Amino acid sequence: MDDPNTLADTQFLLCFNVYSLHRSFGRFYQSAFSETGLTYPKVLILMALERHGPLSISALSSRIGVEPHTVSPIVKKLAGFGAITRERSEVDERRVELAITAKGQEVLDRARTVIEEGFAALGLEPDRMMEAMRFLDQAREAVEKADPPKLSFEGLE
Amino acid sequence: MDDPNTLADTQFLLCFNVYSLHRSFGRFYQSAFSETGLTYPKVLILMALERHGPLSISALSSRIGVEPHTVSPIVKKLAGFGAITRERSEVDERRVELAITAKGQEVLDRARTVIEEGFAALGLEPDRMMEAMRFLDQAREAVEKADPPKLSFEGLE
DNA sequence: CCCAAAAGCATCGTGTACGATATAATCGTG
DNA sequence: CACGATTATATCGTACACGATGCTTTTGGG
Known part of the structure; x- marks a missing residue:
């Protein structure tokens, strides 16, 4: 542009x-x-469960920064594949507890290798990348705090 | 993280x-x-047609950087609302020509105002923003050139 | 103890993004 | 002129993202 x-x-x-x-x-x-x-998104979920698991759906969604109902169908698929376990909590039946399995760990490790090899030749300068990341994180916080006025006219549908 | x-x-x-x-x-x-x-995405399309219109679907998709078939259903909706015109070219019947209308221009102008007011208080430093943008653009070119190895095992579906 | 409020998750509908595939139109070479 | 190659668009299916809504369970105040 x-x-x-x-x-x-x-x-x-x-x-x-x-x-x-x-x-x-x-x-x-x-x-x-x-x-x-x-x-x-599936890799993000496996990574979050590897590091912080077990997690509930709402805790997982908070960690990744998406809505719980975005996570819900995705973890169902990962459970169906056997990459994670998905069990209703006995302590609080509102919660579903998620944990990575051995198979999920293998999938994640191999995915990680592929990603690293793919990124190996990007050639991005580490200092500029760190600064960009700091800026992006600040931008995200600012955008999330922003309260835009509402556009209002006859809809487009 | x-x-x-x-x-x-x-x-x-x-x-x-x-x-x-x-x-x-x-x-x-x-x-x-x-x-x-x-x-x-609709705002992007209106903006591209405002500046460079009229455009074909493939030219428009190139400008925005998405696949033509991503653009096709969206411009159908914008045309249905009257924000753009969508006409088969007589010179080359494979092409569909797109142009913004007066109504589309009004919608875009008002959307622009709302976006600017919403962004007004972000408080991002202009110098750091410019540098971040340059970096992101370089990163995009690098990622698009990257040729990751293919992960291969029994699928997750 | 009771009940309203809150929390947690699931479903539905819609939007956009891409890969795969199909159809129609145009181009260019033999 | 014919035909294969290429271009342009459209459709289908799938993935993820969110808002709205609904159901069940838990919490906490009166």
Whole structure:
């Protein structure tokens, strides 16, 4: 897109760059995992359960930063494959407890290897990457706090 | 997530930060446009047609960086609302020509105002934002060139 | 002790993204 | 002129994301 000339244009261009890079990562993972049913969100879930498991659905969704009902169907699939266990808690029957299995650990380890090999030649400068990450995290907090006015007219549907 | 300790961890964390910010932006736009049928991709399409229109579906998809068949159903909806015109080219009947309408321009102008007001208080430092954008664009080019090895085992489905 | 409020999860509907596939139209070479 | 190759778009299926809604269970105040 064209060079921005106002702060608003710059912010909108940041948004577009994030959108573009997000989809590029998506295609990267799609290509790497195309012969399996694995996806990036599934890898995130396995990783969170590896490090912090066992977790409830709401705790897991908080860690990853998505809604619980986004996580619910995905963990059902991972459980169906045997990568995780998915059990209703006896202490609090509202909760479902999730834990990675040995098979899930193997899948995750192999996925990790593939991702690392794929990223090996990206050639991104570590210092700039760290600064970009700090900035992105601050941007996320700012965007989450933002309270935009509501556009209102006859809908597009 | 925990501090990364290798280049691979850092790259994966970059990926996660992009994923998180992308969804935060998504929620921002969802909130801003919740009373209309507008979405961020629709705004991108209107913006591209405003600046470079008229465009074919394939030209438009190239400008935005998504697949043509992603664009096809979205422009159908925008045409149904009257925000754009959608006409088969007489010169080359394979092509569909797209152009923004007066109504689409109005919708876009109002959406732009809402976005700018919503972004007004983000408080992001312009210099760091510009550097982050340059980095993200380089990262996107690198990721798009990357050729990850294929993970292969019994699928998850 | 009772009951309203809150919490946790599941389902439904919709939006966008991509891969695979199909159809129609155009191009370019022999 | 014919035909294979290529281009452009459309459809189908699947994945994930969120809002809305509903059901069940737990909590806590009166």
